[in-house]
Amino acid sequence: MILDIYLVLFWLFSAVAVFAALRVITVRNPVHAVLFLVLTFFTCAALWMLLEAEFLAIVLVLVYVGAVMVLFLFVVMMLDINVAPVREGFIQYLPLAATVAVIVVVEMALVVGSKTFRPNQMAAPAPAAAGASNTEELGVLLYTKYLYHFEIAAAILLVAIIAAIALTMRKRPQTKYQNPAQQVQVRKQDRLKIIKMEPEK
Amino acid sequence: MYSTALEYLPAIPELFLLSALCCVLVVDLFLNERQRDVTFLLSQLSLLVTLVLVVVFHSDSPRVIFANSFVADTMATVLKAFICLIVLGVFVYSRRYLIVRGLYRGEFFVLGLFGVLGMMILVSGHNLLSLYLGLELLSLSLYAMVAFDRDSARASEAAMKYFVLGALASGILLYGISILYGMSGTLDLIGLSEYLRREGTGNIGAVLALVFIVVALAFKLGAVPFHMWLPDVYHGSPTPVTVYIASASKIAGFAFVMRMLVEGLGPLHNDWQDMLIILVVLSLAIGNLVAIAQTNLKRMLAYSTIAHIGFLLLGILAGTRQGYSASMFYTIVYAITSLGAFGVVLLLSRVGFEADRLDDLKGLNDRSPWFAFIMLIIMFSMAGVPPTVGFFAKFYVLRAVIDVDLWWLAVVAVAFSVIGAFYYLRAVKMMYFDNPLDRSALEETSGMRIILSTNGLAVLALGIYPTALLTLCTRSLMW
Structure with missing residues (x-):
């Protein structure tokens, strides 16, 4: 019974992951694409959880989703990417690309379907002890x-x-910057000048 | 599993180099522009001490440490020693070029030293993961060095191309490695070759992984049809970086192929021999033919590199100890020769003048007979004219190929070498029989004069007495 739950969860998460990965490259809006990529990472983390790789799953969510993808999202939102030119030449290159893709898929299927990669080639690893x-x-x-x-x-x-x-830092002479050390050492007489004035009538 | 400090003795050169370059990095922060020579001297000193440590801590029996991920054998010692020597030369040649272009900064030397560390890790890699990490350390340093001249659009373009294609090749390599790991359950090269021997031939999974690995190796070495980045990177990067890539990193590339294909995937020799034959024939053809059409000296040397890579792989594909040692001999000789060739380009350059066109060689004999002679030796060696060492390098490789009855391949190689001789001899003709385009005196420093002369004479001396280096190469291989 428990095995079945694992199997159901596996199919569910893999289906979501594949769907989200497909959407990453098919949606028109770049922001949506990034969000779908986040979903892909999330479901992959869930799959790793099923493999008893809890630490890696959490790191994936924290580092990739929490930091890298959020940064990426900022960049995508800041850049005003025009969608139309990106799609240019799609139809033109489709026949060639499709042929190459079909050849690659068939070749991969032949190799992956061979007996080297059958599941029974590898024994399933023993589940980790409860307290591990x-x-x-x-x-x-x-x-x-x-x-x-x-x-x-x-x-x-x-x-x-x-x-x-080395590639980004350069000294710019016209840049104005503050020196806190000098700022706190400033004395009254450096800045403040008291002038005696005749009162005006 | 837990080890004592004494076990790390074979890795002392690497550990020293890492600590030394961190010191160089920190010391450089406290120096002003005029004191940059201190960084330069410290880097040279670290390389020199590393070289001494490599030789001192050598032992004839191979030692494996860090849980089978690091091996210190004779091949590693010899290759590491040559890498250190060649990078010492690269730094001497680079100094004046960097100074006059305002690129004389500590980071150049630190990145160069990091590259050396990556090469040493690669040379000593005894595990798929350490090979990969060494390669990444080397490649990352190289990407940054290619882009080092930030104001040059051509350098940025070259760096971008190099980075994207290099990352692609690393991805392909990792894919191959992961398939191998998934099948054999081990990252260790010895364990891997034992697994493959047990499995026998006809294992389609292993061949799939092999295809990925050979493609990645060809990418990194620049063998046709994976050579597209090479001419642009050679042409676009600052010449000191070009000489670094063209000389020292080729030695690391040779070690990478040896560790990966021979040590790890040796049982699949029949499969990778066929793949390498295709790469070799294409590299020899494209490299030699396209080089004829080049007017830029750096580009011409880039295509000549592609042709030389063909020869390098030719020795390895023979699959005999004789072939491997011939290939190792070829690699070391090529690295020394190419160091000299780019050294002359660096010698001719001045402020705002790259001296990277073929026409800039015209009439070099009138301007400096001695350096024209040095360039003559180097060009003859690249073309394979006796008595320079290039002749013997080609000769040993061809002999190894004939010994395994690949006659037709040897004939193809000789035919393309003859075609290739044309553009080397054209450069010689330009130096001796054409009138110079500019007659300004060469701005050479005494260090450069000494090292470049030694470099050129070494090519001649090794040609007159090649046995010592060949014996060293044969002795250092155990396969």
């Missing part, structure tokens, strides 16, 4: 078996920071 902590297991693996890769990933992030700063 997903996060802890990931952490242990990350800092032992995958320590080397973890460190390289850190170096890659450092390169990304250096590259971003």
